[in-house]
Amino acid sequence: MAYRFKKSSINKSGLPPGTLVYRGKERQEEVKITVFNYSNDDYLEEQDISLEESLTYKEKAGIKWINIDGLHNIEVVKSLGEAFNIHSLVLEDILDTDHRPKVDCYDEFVYFIIKLFSYDATEEEIDIEQLSIILGDDFVLTFQEKEGDVFDNIRERIRNQSSRLRSSGSDYLAYVLLDVIVDNYFVVLDEIGEGLFLMEEDLLLEPSQDILPDIQQVKRKMIFLEKSVWPLKGILNNLLKGDNKLFKESTTLYLKDVNDHIEKAIDTIQTFRDIINGMMDTYLSNINNKMNEIMKVLTIISTIFIPLTFIAGIYGMNFRYMPELESKLGYPITLIVMSAIVIGMLVYFKKKKWL
Amino acid sequence: MAYRFKKSSINKSGLPPGTLVYRGKERQEEVKITVFNYSNDDYLEEQDISLEESLTYKEKAGIKWINIDGLHNIEVVKSLGEAFNIHSLVLEDILDTDHRPKVDCYDEFVYFIIKLFSYDATEEEIDIEQLSIILGDDFVLTFQEKEGDVFDNIRERIRNQSSRLRSSGSDYLAYVLLDVIVDNYFVVLDEIGEGLFLMEEDLLLEPSQDILPDIQQVKRKMIFLEKSVWPLKGILNNLLKGDNKLFKESTTLYLKDVNDHIEKAIDTIQTFRDIINGMMDTYLSNINNKMNEIMKVLTIISTIFIPLTFIAGIYGMNFRYMPELESKLGYPITLIVMSAIVIGMLVYFKKKKWL
Amino acid sequence: MAYRFKKSSINKSGLPPGTLVYRGKERQEEVKITVFNYSNDDYLEEQDISLEESLTYKEKAGIKWINIDGLHNIEVVKSLGEAFNIHSLVLEDILDTDHRPKVDCYDEFVYFIIKLFSYDATEEEIDIEQLSIILGDDFVLTFQEKEGDVFDNIRERIRNQSSRLRSSGSDYLAYVLLDVIVDNYFVVLDEIGEGLFLMEEDLLLEPSQDILPDIQQVKRKMIFLEKSVWPLKGILNNLLKGDNKLFKESTTLYLKDVNDHIEKAIDTIQTFRDIINGMMDTYLSNINNKMNEIMKVLTIISTIFIPLTFIAGIYGMNFRYMPELESKLGYPITLIVMSAIVIGMLVYFKKKKWL
Amino acid sequence: MAYRFKKSSINKSGLPPGTLVYRGKERQEEVKITVFNYSNDDYLEEQDISLEESLTYKEKAGIKWINIDGLHNIEVVKSLGEAFNIHSLVLEDILDTDHRPKVDCYDEFVYFIIKLFSYDATEEEIDIEQLSIILGDDFVLTFQEKEGDVFDNIRERIRNQSSRLRSSGSDYLAYVLLDVIVDNYFVVLDEIGEGLFLMEEDLLLEPSQDILPDIQQVKRKMIFLEKSVWPLKGILNNLLKGDNKLFKESTTLYLKDVNDHIEKAIDTIQTFRDIINGMMDTYLSNINNKMNEIMKVLTIISTIFIPLTFIAGIYGMNFRYMPELESKLGYPITLIVMSAIVIGMLVYFKKKKWL
């Protein structure tokens, strides 16, 4: 289940600040480093290089984008951090994969923590992964928990000389990364919306009890998704007002666009929560109605037959002197009276709209 | 059902920003372009012109209002955008028909996204359509998802030389467009209010279970309507404070008036939500009361007849030595005792207010 | 029912802004114009004058208070508006009797929309009426939907030469009008509070189902009252900060006092809502308890007699060889066993606290 | 019941502002005036003096604290007000004992309205009384609804020459009064907390229905207490920022401390509300569980005996040709079958965890 709190494997309390401790899931894969080094005219791409090689890019000309897949090798994060003069608190945050999304402005760089959603269609699970982006003057560092394909498209665009990315600065690259991540939110939200729609149809067709855990599960998902997006609300807009020198003026419009999308995602999540609450109401009401129906059946059967059984009981008594028993008409009259009671009851129930 | 999330037909995630992708419903109708070109003395109106023709208006004197019905032809949006120097992010937003309402101020123009409500009386459905308005120095561009008649009245006023519209600038035209859209909210809200009133009367007269889906449906509608209006709250007022040079001072009073109407619409929507919640309470309470009544009938019938049946059972036993059975008074006394029990029970129920 | 939304009789959408359309209830009475023209030394009072006459007061010296009862004659509002240079948007708002309360500052005047509550003791209904006050340099215009007596006391004070009103400016008159209206809120809220208290006592004495509609009704009233007062919160204080030249400094203290009263009214309304919610809880709990009691009676009767009836059934069987039936003690022993069962059951129920 | 709204005995609507009308409970006691006049070296204390005497203190040197117990003699409030130049709106507020707490800064004085809680142990009632404090340059006026002992301790400190009060200004006296009142909140809240704790224990031991009115009652109390404290939140801090010349800088720290205590009181009240809501949940759940248990007993008894009774009924039929009736084993076999059914049922219920 992806929607539990990760219990930190290591109790960090009491360690000096800036002590680097990886707090995510344990992973076996090797940490993978990929580098793009590009300018308007030129571009270089290297997959799966060693830590030492990656450090050499610090001094190269052009825009450098170093992407790290996997955080469980603390040495990689530490060495890169030192090479690029990243504050140790930032490195600590990179490794704490359960951090709140945020944007921190330092003198030399801007640090983004943002959550990446991905939908695993086979397991019907949503995975929330933490992504750290460090935007420097001429470099962008990205740290992912595990390898993914969400940036493939951006890589393609870097390879294409005529793309705007090639002629823009590192701030534009950071923007494009944020944009892709936020656009991806809607892919996941679309999946959830589709699931909600199916669940609602189920609820109307066949109001079984089995749907409750599903509703609770999707409600829980929304809590986690909201927690992953909400803190970013308005934060990019503030970045613009703050007059950050790392963002060129031409890029600010784009940041505003990302901000719009984040607000749209939050809106969507909240509408989903409203819809889920409506489903809960419908579910509870269905259960109630079913109970009502059961009670009605019980009441109809009981109230029809209990008086009849009583009459039969009367004439089952063994008193010696019961004149009705001797009469030839006793039995048929009794049956007629019973039928009359049944008909009367049915009319009464009809009137009460129980039938 | 109009109140589902539209699943984007195309996954945009990963495309370069500003890539134009139409995200609305698929439509077959042809995109229709209408142009009004007017000044104080003169006016020209052209229906259903070609894209090329429409572009020629850019350079003409006077106020130009170009209205586009249908967004599914991306080429139209793109060419117009280029001709009027509209930023590609704005064009992207125009095509994303699920965008939040907003107002963006650019140097050369102001961009409004606003939702248009329309009530389809035959299907008893509310349609929420997105409308983009671009206000430039001497032009207004409007982009609608589909053809509608909401602006017919404005067209009439442009044709009338003595109308204030003819002697005012493009900002006044933009205001009039916003005013008409927001006034239209109340037409739709009036319909919903009327529907709520009928639903409430139904609820009081005949508290059937069938009303729950209706309540949920109208509740859902309110969620979507609120989402379509809420983000505009206060935004026009901010526009005024922001000292935007496109709005003449004489127009600002009018913008404030539109803002008042938006707040009134939000108030109304929230009151509707309160009313709907009250209806839910009434409904649930009705269901509960009905259950109570059923239980009462069952209890009354059972508690009256079960003891009687027991007495009948006693005298149905086949013991050889039962003195009562031999007595001539056995049967009538038994009947009298039974009647006494019935009367006692009825008195008890009366006292308990169950009858 | 006073707590429904008024369906606008006329669809205004599409009309030019400032088009005057009366949106209130249809009325037959004639519109009544009353004028007070007073200064420190002198005062003139005219009831029921014609529109033309009223317009002549514009140029007279002293403070002018023109009160209009009835808005359904658009011509009156329009002519007065033109004579006193009132903006057409204000005139439009005066006629829209469903407008939110607000205060708008124009250069030449201040425009207040405020709701007047009145309690109709015979119908036990609360009436919410809209009142527009326009405060100019030396005049005050008031527009009411229908004739009422809420201002009689103020009229008396104007007639009295020694009253502070006579020696103060138009701003003080405007304040006195606001003060009277807001003080009147508490008369109505007192009535409602009294009603709530009676309803609560009913609820405790006799928890019948009939009280639910009453609770819902008063809850609905509170929603409408809150909607009529809430938007004014803090608005008068803002007026003072805004350095409005129409309000003399000596009057600002009084405005603050009106603001205090508005906040107290809002507090009271919210406390009433809390109390009503508590009543709903009590009501639902009462219903639940009653159900419980019914179930208890059913269960006690059933669980006592069902086993007894079974025993009687046993000895009502017609097997040829049933030794108990032949025994002389069969019948009395059976009766003793039955009594023992009854006593056992009663002890059990006592222990369970069901009796 | 102390938690009802006081219905104003007199309808003030329409009276000129500043008209003094007492709006509290009717009282018979005489209004009591007490004066302390102290400086560093000297102090004078007079109990129960006449109004005329009290007015003479205005001109005396040293700090003057005039305390009035009882507001129902309007003349006293009016004369004092005139002597000390208090604005008539303030006098009006003093007499309106249902006013919201507030702090108003005038040029010559600061006016505090604050609520005093007191716990009446014999009646187990909380009394909320309004207290007005007027802080002037060298005087403090306090107005209480009725005589109380909450300030006795302060009086003792004034009498003691070495106390800080004697060497400080009137602002410090005002602070000490506020501090005592707010400290008193916690005495009352402690009582309520103790009551809540007992109520919770009751709820766990014996979940009877009688506890609901108690829960509702204490909930209501919290609403009124919150209403009496909440408006003061942050208001004293604002006073400090506002650079009020009546408060010496050395006193501001103390005001901040009072503010801290007010926030703590609000916190406590809100925690109490959360606890009460939890108790409501527990109560409702208890009621539900009891219902469940009743249903279980009914179901177990019914489902065991109804089939048995049916079997007995079969062999009670009078068909001439029923082979089982003739068999010697008929009766014992029937009894064995019945026992088997009982055992089967019990096993089934055991498995279902109903036993």
Next chain:
Amino acid sequence: MAYRFKKSSINKSGLPPGTLVYRGKERQEEVKITVFNYSNDDYLEEQDISLEESLTYKEKAGIKWINIDGLHNIEVVKSLGEAFNIHSLVLEDILDTDHRPKVDCYDEFVYFIIKLFSYDATEEEIDIEQLSIILGDDFVLTFQEKEGDVFDNIRERIRNQSSRLRSSGSDYLAYVLLDVIVDNYFVVLDEIGEGLFLMEEDLLLEPSQDILPDIQQVKRKMIFLEKSVWPLKGILNNLLKGDNKLFKESTTLYLKDVNDHIEKAIDTIQTFRDIINGMMDTYLSNINNKMNEIMKVLTIISTIFIPLTFIAGIYGMNFRYMPELESKLGYPITLIVMSAIVIGMLVYFKKKKWL
């Protein structure tokens, strides 16, 4: 139970401000004073010294950290306070162990109240303890309610000459203390999260009624934890803006980090509350479903056997003329009819999905 309000043993109301009264639990242990005196080159550590000794450190060079375990000896707090020039209101707050968390900036020192959570694994209880930190120019005073081991790690770091603590100022020591306390929140929250997870599994496996008090208990815990953290939100960030001269610029980054962790803790607590609410819903729904199931069993048994018993009753009547009784086929036909009814009922219940 740790989650009750402490009833102050002493009624402080009416005492002069700054009167020192210990308001925590009564304790028997002796108050323990520990001192660390360190600079870059040197360090001195003394455990369990007398009050007099501790006071001598005031004048020593280097950073002084004096930690007091136990507040019930008022003399210790008072003497230290006087020696270090701490305002008496601060000393009062130190002793009020139920104070809200806060940060107060004085000219000479900064005063932090922060809550320390600790998890007692044996009793499965969370303990909330108040901790006061006073940061001066070259000293840090910490006041704990009882001895604990949360700072052991920091002590170790002070002993280590190469640690950053040794080369930094008192502000860095204060930060490290805050950091350790806040990091500790997550240890406790992890425990709670683990407990929630187990509780949820229980809830799914075996929805017994016994879980409700546990849910209520953990809900209560969350209320208290939230109350203990919430007031700190954003307060450290404000500290930075306030340009406090006691915090060196290099330390501000670290304070921001502590602030991040506090916000994360608040987020986590709120998510826990959402999860607990979901558990309540599940629990209530489970109880409802169980009731439903019981009703179903009752209804099935009753509706099957009541008609059968009636038929048996018919033929148990003693009418002389009942032709069926004479027929040889009477009995078998009756049995067949009964079987048909049973089968019909079962089919009906199958269709209704009750079986």
